[in-house]
Each structure stands twice: as structure tokens, then as C-alpha cells.
Amino acid sequence: MDFVFPNELNVTWTVMIVLYPYITGLVAGAFIVSSxxxxxxxxxxxxxxxxxxxxxxxxxxxxxLPLLMHLGQPQRAFNIMITPNFASAMAGFGFIYxxxxxxxxxxxxxxxxxxxxxxxxxxxxxxxxxxxxxxGNLHEDEGTRRADHKIARFLAGVGxxxxxxxxxxxxxxxxxxxxxxxxxxxxxxxxxxFSAIVSGIAxxxxxYMVVARxxxxxxxxxxxxxxxxxxxxxMIIAVALELLEVLxxxxxxxEEWEVLGMLIRRKLWISYVILQYLVFSxxxxxxxxxxxxxxxxxxxxxxxIWIAATMLLVQVLLMRWxxxxxxxxxxxxxxxxxxYLPGVWEKExxxxxxxxxxxxxxxxxxxxxxxxxxxxxxxxx
Amino acid sequence: xxxxxxxxxHTIWPFALIGAALVVALVxxxxxxxxxxxxxxxxxADAIExxxxxxxxxxxxxxxxxxxxxxxxxxxxxAHAGVACETCHGPGADHVAAGGDGGIQRPxxxxxxxxxxxxxxxxxxxxxxxVPAEHYRLxxxxxxxxxxxACHDPHEPLFMDHDLRTARLHPLIHRCRDCHAGRTxxxxxxxxxxPAIFQCDYCHGEIARGFADxxxxxxxxxxxxxxxxxxxxxxxxxxxxxxxxxxLCHRGAEFRSSDAPPSIDWPDHRADMAEHATDLTKRCIDCxxxxxxxxxTDAAAPGDTPRGGKES
Numbered sequence: 154m155d156f157v158f159p160n161e162l163n164v165t166w167t168v169m170i171v172l173y174p175y176i177t178g179l180v181a182g183a184f185i186v187s188s189x190x191x192x193x194x195x196x197x198x199x200x201x202x203x204x205x206x207x208x209x210x211x212x213x214x215x216x217x218l219p220l221l222m223h224l225g226q227p228q229r230a231f232n233i234m235i236t237p238n239f240a241s242a243m244a245g246f247g248f249i250y251x252x253x254x255x256x257x258x259x260x261x262x263x264x265x266x267x268x269x270x271x272x273x274x275x276x277x278x279x280x281x282x283x284x285x286x287x288x289g290n291l292h293e294d295e296g297t298r299r300a301d302h303k304i305a306r307f308l309a310g311v312g313x314x315x316x317x318x319x320x321x322x323x324x325x326x327x328x329x330x331x332x333x334x335x336x337x338x339x340x341x342x343x344x345x346x347f348s349a350i351v352s353g354i355a356x357x358x359x360x361y362m363v364v365a366r367x368x369x370x371x372x373x374x375x376x377x378x379x380x381x382x383x384x385x386x387x388m389i390i391a392v393a394l395e396l397l398e399v400l401x402x403x404x405x406x407x408e409e410w411e412v413l414g415m416l417i418r419r420k421l422w423i424s425y426v427i428l429q430y431l432v433f434s435x436x437x438x439x440x441x442x443x444x445x446x447x448x449x450x451x452x453x454x455x456x457x458i459w460i461a462a463t464m465l466l467v468q469v470l471l472m473r474w475x476x477x478x479x480x481x482x483x484x485x486x487x488x489x490x491x492x493y494l495p496g497v498w499e500k501e502x503x504x505x506x507x508x509x510x511x512x513x514x515x516x517x518x519x520x521x522x523x524x525x526x527x528x529x530x531x532x533x534x
Numbered sequence: 535x536x537x538x539x540x541x542x543x544h545t546i547w548p549f550a551l552i553g554a555a556l557v558v559a560l561v562x563x564x565x566x567x568x569x570x571x572x573x574x575x576x577x578x579a580d581a582i583e584x585x586x587x588x589x590x591x592x593x594x595x596x597x598x599x600x601x602x603x604x605x606x607x608x609x610x611x612x613a614h615a616g617v618a619c620e621t622c623h624g625p626g627a628d629h630v631a632a633g634g635d636g637g638i639q640r641p642x643x644x645x646x647x648x649x650x651x652x653x654x655x656x657x658x659x660x661x662x663x664x665v666p667a668e669h670y671r672l673x674x675x676x677x678x679x680x681x682x683x684a685c686h687d688p689h690e691p692l693f694m695d696h697d698l699r700t701a702r703l704h705p706l707i708h709r710c711r712d713c714h715a716g717r718t719x720x721x722x723x724x725x726x727x728x729p730a731i732f733q734c735d736y737c738h739g740e741i742a743r744g745f746a747d748x749x750x751x752x753x754x755x756x757x758x759x760x761x762x763x764x765x766x767x768x769x770x771x772x773x774x775x776x777x778x779x780x781x782l783c784h785r786g787a788e789f790r791s792s793d794a795p796p797s798i799d800w801p802d803h804r805a806d807m808a809e810h811a812t813d814l815t816k817r818c819i820d821c822x823x824x825x826x827x828x829x830x831t832d833a834a835a836p837g838d839t840p841r842g843g844k845e846s
Contacts, residue, residue, distance in 0.1 A: 156713050159656040235566050238576045255552065262548060288547045296541035304545060489714075 156488040164493035167501040169219040174323045181320040182353010184209040191309035200373035204526040253315045263305040268524040320349040334409035335480035347391035352469035354384045358462035370530040385441035412487045433468035437461035591625035608690040611697040647682040659711030674794020693778035704771035745827035780818040
């Protein structure tokens with residue numbers, strides 16, 4: 154073994170390409186939660202409806218950043234839209250991303266218009282910014298509110314297929330690379346969408362609980378319980394699909410299983426088998442399952458849910474790592490593996506990845522300073 | 535009380551703004567896409583003609599040879615025969631324009647050599663690569679700042695005593711690195727079940743046995759019997775007997791470390807040892823052959839050593 158062609162020694166899709174589908178997954182998942190409220194009228198999710206919409210928007214703003222960090226010539230990024238080559242699925246990125254961003258911006262505009270108007274009527278720089286966002290029109294009455302609601306609902310509905318398209322497209326890119334046996338499967342598209350929803354719900358629970366704790370707010374328990382149920386359900390589907398995919402290759406014992414089996418046993422044993430499944434899937438599955446099936450005391454339940462959500466955030470990150478990096482560890486000779494360990498301070502290293510992942514949370518904090526993302530929040534008694 | 539009718543007037547501006555942005559984007563795109571884009575494929579067709587109009591700055595080997603035929607002669611018979619002058623010296627257009635006075639790079643330090651010769655697993659195993667610290671330890675260079683050219687003449691790096699291009703053809707000599715990533719130890723025993731590969735002692739068993747208990751036994755055969763791959767099955771092999779090749783390891787110099795291989799003063803050593811006038815033209819192996827391996831006394835046939843025999 155260890156037969157590797159010279160040009161395979163360096164893993165070219167680095168931790169930045171791990172981070173990119175991870176962030177777009179958070180976008181898609183958060184948006185789905187917001188749509189559950191705005192389109193499907195799951196009113197118990199009202200407490201996080203605005204927050205999920207804002208989260209989707211902010212994460213979407215930062216989704217291309219890992220790609221720009223990865224590019225050798227980032228100033229040419231717009232060429233993908235100026236002269237797109239549709240022979241490659243990647244040419245679709247610019248248009249899908251722009252369309253989705255547009256829908257999100259508009260939906261935020263219509264959903265939060267009342268809050269922007271309220272803020273615009275004050276004095277100061279933020280009020281001026283709000284007036285600019287509102288295009289100078291501060292008029293509001295029952296008629297405009299009804300129009301806003303209808304349009305927001307329509308946009309939320311349009312956004313669901315766009316969210317699936319944006320994230321499913323990432324899975325499609327991997328799944329359509331037929332030369333790579335670890336990626337090449339039509340299921341990749343679906344697996345990416347479900348794991349995206351898992352990470353999106355998980356980040357909302359994680360963030361909402363942290364923010365509520367820091368601000369001394371009372372958690373909206375029905376909302377948390379509802380999110381927990383969705384999270385449990387979607388994680389079961391996502392993990393089952395991931396396992397089915399591997400199981401079908403293993404059962405068929407096709408020639409690529411020779412190397413994929415070894416990839417799992419040798420190179421990905423810790424990150425894939427131990428961490429992704431045994432630790433970060435099984436434990437959240439049990440924690441969420443207990444909470445869904447039994448009525449525990451709120452304090453205990455919330456602690457378990459927060460731990461499970463945090464672990465699922467890591468699980469999806471591990472899944473992205475194992476897909477993106479794992480697929481590149483296999484030699485095209487099918488007889489060897491290369492290695493990849495990201496540096497800390499390099500351009501595509503861990504420090505940059507951590508900074509990129511932290512930035513959306515900072516922008517969300519600023520967003521909340523302009524218009525409240527949790528208008529319903531009540532202090533703990 | 536009557537319900538107030540739904541009012542969409544305030545929604546006109548945001549949608550109008552998006553429409554305007556779309557128009558601006560389309561206009562911008564029409565301006566940004568080069569006129570000849572797509573004429574000959576998914577690129578700007580004019581780029582071909584523009585590139586064609588640029589005067590070449592690299593002139594090629596023959597232009598260099600017009601003035602530097604002495605160096606070219608050395609260069610063409612040695613290990614750097616396939617490396618163009620301008621690979622190390624940079625483009626020669628300015629140099630020629632200046633009448634040969636300046637305008638050319640003279641690489642200095644280790645880095646220009648290490649660009650090609652630093653060990654990199656992505657390079658073919660048969661290509662000459664070193665880990666500088668290990669290489670310096672092997673040849674007894676104590677000062678790590680010593681430049682490569684202190685031993686190797688870049689125009690004649692291995693001081694080949696005859697032309698590489700006419701050297702004998704030899705079946706391919708494999709190294710572990712030709713196939714295995716991450717393994718650079720070429721002396722490990724062949725694992726059980728490993729496919730048979732061509733090894734030196736298959737044909738040269740008697741010599742290989744005699745080599746094992748002599749001072750050079752830690753060297754690979756191909757360290758002195760220089761091998762240059764030419765195809766998937768064969769290459770050129772050359773036994774370098776130029777004294778300067780042996781001196782790459784054995785020449786006394788200030789930069790040698792205390793544990794360096796035995797060193798001599800050159801060319802004084804030959805004069806010191808000479809008993810007859812003819813001794814002054816002797817090669818190292820004429821006196822020191824016994825320190826390397828026995829000379830082949832008769833033709834060794836393939837299969838001289840049983841294939842299941844000792845392997846290293």
C-alpha cells in the first residue's frame with residue numbers, strides 16, 4: 154500500500170473548503186427554521202423566528218469568505234459571474250448565492266420593517282442607517298403590515314428551495330466527482346441538505362441558550378422543545394443516510410471498497426468512526442431522544458439539549474472534514490493514502506478558520522443592536 | 535370597523551432598487567466581458583495574439599552556446615544536461631542586448647539548488663533530492679551555510695568522466711520512493727509478499743557480497759554508479775571514475791566536520807603518493823578499488839544470487 158501519485162501528496166482542498174459547506178449548511182438550516190414559522194405557521198418557534206432569519210443572513214454573508222481565502226487570485230472571484238462556464242457546476246455558485254442573498258435581504262426587510270421604522274424614528278447614526286435601509290419611507294399602518302406579512306411569507310416559501318439548492322449544490326459538487334469513490338454518490342446531495350438542517354437547528358439552539366443565559370432571559374420552553382424534536386428527527390435522517398451510503402458500498406464489495414474500507418479503518422478511524430458516529434452522533438441521539446420521549450425538569454432538559462446541540466455542531470463539522478479531507482486522502486491508484494494536517498497560522502490554517510467562523514456571531518451581536526432579534530424575550534424571574 | 539386594505543405602495547422602491555441593480559449588473563457585465571471572449575473557446579481570443587506579440591526574453595540554449603561553448607560542453611555531458619542555462623541564470627535577452635556585459639543572474643546560496651533538489655515526496659524517486667542537513671552530515675560538511683557550489687560545479691555537478699548521453703543502457707533501478715509515499719529509508723528489507731523488483735545483486739551478486747564488508751557498504755550502488763532513468767524500463771548508467779567525483783566526499787576543506795569521511799589534500803595527494811611519473815594521472819580507484827568492492831572477475835549471470843536469498 155501507500156502507492157501515491159506525485160501530484161496527490163498535497164491536499165489542495167484545505168480546511169477552508171471544509172468550512173465553506175459547514176457555513177452554508179448553517180445558513181440553510183437556520184433558514185429552514187425561520188420558514189417553519191413564516192411559511193408553515195409553527196408558532197411555537199416565534200421566539201427564534203427573527204433570530205434564525207438574521208442568523209441565516211449573517212452566515213450567508215460570510216459563506217464565500219473561506220472560498221476567497223482559498224483562491225490564489227481572489228480578485229478574480231467575480232469572473233464566475235461575468236464569464237461563467239456552465240460546463241462546471243461551480244459556475245452556478247455566483248447566481249445561486251446572489252439569488253438566495255437577495256431573497257434573504259428582502260425577507261428581513263419585510264419581516265423586520267416595523268422594528269426598523271421604530272428605530273428610524275429615534276435620533277443618531279443608527280436611526281439614519283435605518284432610514285437608509287427603509288429607503289426613506291417610514292409610513293406604516295395595518296395595510297402595509299399585512300402586505301409585509303404576505304410578501305415575507307412568499308419570500309420564505311421561495312427561499313426553501315433556494316436554501317436546498319445552495320447547500321444541495323455543494324453536495325452535488327462532491328457527489329458528481331466520479332473519479333473519487335468517497336464522494337461520488339447521488340446521495341451526497343441529500344446527505345448535505347439534511348446535515349445542513351441539523352447544523353442550522355443546532356446552532357440556533359446553542360446560540361439562543363447562550364444569549365439567553367448571558368442576558369438573564371427566560372428560555373421559551375415550548376420553542377426549545379419543538380426545536381429539540383426537529384433536531385432529533387433531522388439528525389436521525391442525516392446520520393441514517395450517511396450510514397446507509399457507506400453500508401451500501403460495503404455490502405456491494407465493489408472494487409473501491411478495498412480502499413474505502415481501509416480509509417475508514419486506517420485514516421478516518423478516529424475522526425469518522427469514533428468521533429463523528431460513536432461520540433458526536435450517538436450521545437446527542439440519546440440526549441435528544443430522552444428529551445423528546447420523556448418530560449424532564451426544564452433545567453436538566455435544557456442542559457442536555459444544549460450539550461446535544463453543541464455536540465451536533467461538532468458532528469456536522471466532523472462530517473464535512475471527513476468528506477472533504479477524507480476524499481482527498483485516497484490515491485487515484487486506489488492503493489495508498491496521503492496525509493493532511495492543517496497549520497495554525499497559515500493562510501488556510503486553523504486560526505483563519507476560527508476567525509471566519511467567529512465573525513458571523515460578532516455581526517449578529519451588532520445586528521441585534523440595530524433591531525432586536527429576540528423581541529419576545531422576558532427576564533428570568 | 536372596516537379592515538384597512540392591503541397597501542403595497544411601500545414595496546415599490548425596494549423592488550425597483552433590485553430591478554435597477556439588475557440592470558446595472560447587466561450593463562456592467564456587457565462592459566466587462568472582453569470583446570473577443572468566446573470567439574475561440576471559453577477565453578479571450580485576443581489574448582493569443584497579444585501573447586504572440588510579446589518578444590521572448592528566454593533565448594534558448596543555442597544562443598548561450600554561441601559565446602559560452604566551453605561551459606556548454608561541460609554542461610551537456612553531465613547531470614544538468616537537461617537543464618537549460620536560463621533555468622538557473624534567468625532570461626538571457628538583457629544579457630545579449632548588453633553585449634554580454636551584465637543583465638544575467640548568478641544564483642547564490644543553497645536555495646537556487648534546493649528549488650529542484652530539496653527532498654519532496656511529490657518528486658519522482660529517481661530524481662536527485664536531498665534533505666540538506668542529512669546530506670551535509672553524510673558528506674561531512676560541518677558548516678550548514680556552506681554553499682552547494684563549494685563541492686558541486688553547477689555546470690558539471692557530478693564531474694562525469696564521459697558523456698551521459700552515450701552511457702550504457704541498463705534496466706530500471708527502483709527505489710522505494712518510486713512507489714511508496716512517506717518512506718525514504720531505502721535500506722529496509724523487502725517485506726514478505728512484496729512483488730519482485732529488480733535488485734543489483736540479482737545480476738551482480740558476487741560484487742554485492744564483496745561490497746557488504748568494506749568501508750563504503752552504507753552507500754547505495756547507485757550513489758557511485760550513477761543512474762538516470764530514460765523510460766519506464768531502462769536508463770543510462772555510468773560509473774564515474776573522475777577523481778573529482780570521489781572528492782565530492784573526500785576532499786579536505788575548511789567546511790568539513792570532524793566526523794567527515796577520510797579527506798585528502800588535492801591535488802597534492804596524488805603527487806605525494808606518486809612513485810613514477812605515470813602515477814600522476816592515476817584515478818582514485820586505481821589505488822583504492824579494494825575499499826569499495828572487488829572487481830568482477832568473470833561475467834556474473836542473471837540469477838547469480840537465488841531470488842529468495844538475502845535481500846537488503
